[in-house]
Amino acid sequence: MLSMQEKFYWLFGGIGVLLAIASIVGGLLRRRLPDSATVANLVARVRAWWVMVAVLAACFLLGRTATIVLFAIASLFALREFVTLTPTRQGDHLPLVVCFYVLLPVQYLLIGDDWYNLFAIFLPVYGFLLLPVLTTLGSDTGQFLERVTKLQWGLMITVYCVSYVPALLLLKIPHYGDNLLLVIYLLLVVQISDVLQYVFGKLLGKHKIAPIVSPSKTVEGFVGGGASATAIGASLWWITPFTPVQAAGLAAVIVLAGFLGGLALSAVKRSLGAKDWGSLIEGHGGMLDRLDSVSFAAPVFFHLTRYFFEP
C-alpha cells in the first residue's frame, strides 16, 4: 500500500508528465503553424493548466484549510463573473453585498466547522428565503422576480454547488482517510473529460449535439472523450475508497453530470449575451468556464459517495 503522500506525488508527477507532453506538442505545432489561432489558444490553455495545477498542488500540500480557502476564492470569482453578466439594479445592492460578504464565507466556514447538516441546507433554505426579503428593502418592484431568481441561481451554482468540492473533506468513509485525494479524483476526472472531449471533438467531431447552445460539443467528442475519461477514472481507483468497477461507474456519472452542466451553463451564458464568462484564465475564458462542469458533477458525486460509502 502506498501512503497518501506517495499517492499524491505519483498523481501530480503523472499530471506533470502529461502537461510536459502537451507543452512540447504545443511548441511543435506552433513552429509548424505559427499563424493558427487554434494553436495559439491551445498553447495558452496548456500554460494556464500549469498554473492551475501548481496552485492546486500547493493548496493540497498545505492541507484542509488551504483547500477550503482556495475554493472559497474560486466561488468568489465565479459569483463575480455571474453578477457582472447579470443586469442588476441599484435596489439589488444589499442582497448582493450579503451574498458576497456573508452567505459565501459562511457556506465555506460550515465546511471548515465540519457541520454537514447546516452546510447542506444553508443556501437552499435560508439563503433562498433571505434574498427576496433583502431585495424588497430596495423598494423597487420592477422585474422583482427575475432579479431575485437570477441572484438565487447564481448563488446556488457558483457557491453552493462549487462548495461541494471541498465538502468531500467532510465524508467519513470507513478505512479511508485521504479525502483530499477524493477532491483531486473528482477534479481530475471532470477536467480530463472536458479536455478529451475538446480534443476528440477537434480531431473527429462531425455531428453537433447542440449547435445553438454549444457549437463546440459533438457526439464524437462526447463519446470519445467521455469514454476515455471514464477509463482514466477507473484506472485511478487506487486513490479512492472504490473498487475499479465502482470507480468506473462514478467516473461515468461525473463525466455525464459535467457534460450536462457545461451544456446548461452554456445556455445560461448565451441567454446573458456572452461567449465567455470572463477573461480571468488566459485561453480558457473565465473562472466559470472552468467550473461549469465541476459545479454539476460535484454535488452528484458527493451525494452518491455519501449514500453508498458512508455507513
Next chain:
Amino acid sequence: MLSYLFAMVVRVLVGARPQWIGCKPTPGLRIYYANHSSHLDTLALWCALPRSLRATTRPVAASDYWNRGVRAYIATHGFNALFIERDRGKREGDPLEPLLQALASGQSLVIFPEGTRRAQALPSAFKSGIFHLAAKFPDAELIPVYLDNLYRSMPKGTLLPVPLTCSVRFGAPLARVAGESKDAFLERARQGVVDLA
C-alpha cells in the same frame, strides 16, 4: 507598499482590467478623463495604469470627500491624489491652480469632467475645467477613458462595493481643433468617452 496592497484589493473587488484601445501606456504629458459613476472610479483607473506610469500620474480628487480622515490617508499614500475644491464658498483664487502646477511640472492627471457621480452607464454633460486645462497645455494628450460597471458595484450612498469585473478602456487621444468653441469642445470630449462605452 500601501499603494501596491491597495491595487491588489481593487483588482480582487472590481478587476479593473485595462484595455488600451486607442493608445499605448507610454509616458508623456497626458490628461486622462473618464466618466464618473462611483467612488471606486479613481481607484480603478489608477490601478489599471502600469506601475511605471502611476509614479507620474495624479488623480484629481474632490477635497470635500477624499481629504478627510482615513480617506485622506488612502488618497495621499494610496493613489497620490491631487485635491480640488468643489465648494465655491471655500475657494480661494483659481480652483484649477494646483492642476496647472502639476501639469507644468510634467505630471499627468486623471480627471472626471462631470464633476460629480451619476449612477448611469453614459456620462452627462462635462464641466468646463477640462477645456481650460487643454487650452493652457496644447501639447498634453487628452485620453478619453471609459469605466464600465462601476456604478453597479458601488452606487451613490452605499458603503461596500459589490465585486464585479470592470474594464477600463483607454481611447485614442482627442484631436485638437484650432479655434473650437468651449461647448463644441466639451461635447466632442464627452463623445470620446461615449464612443468607448
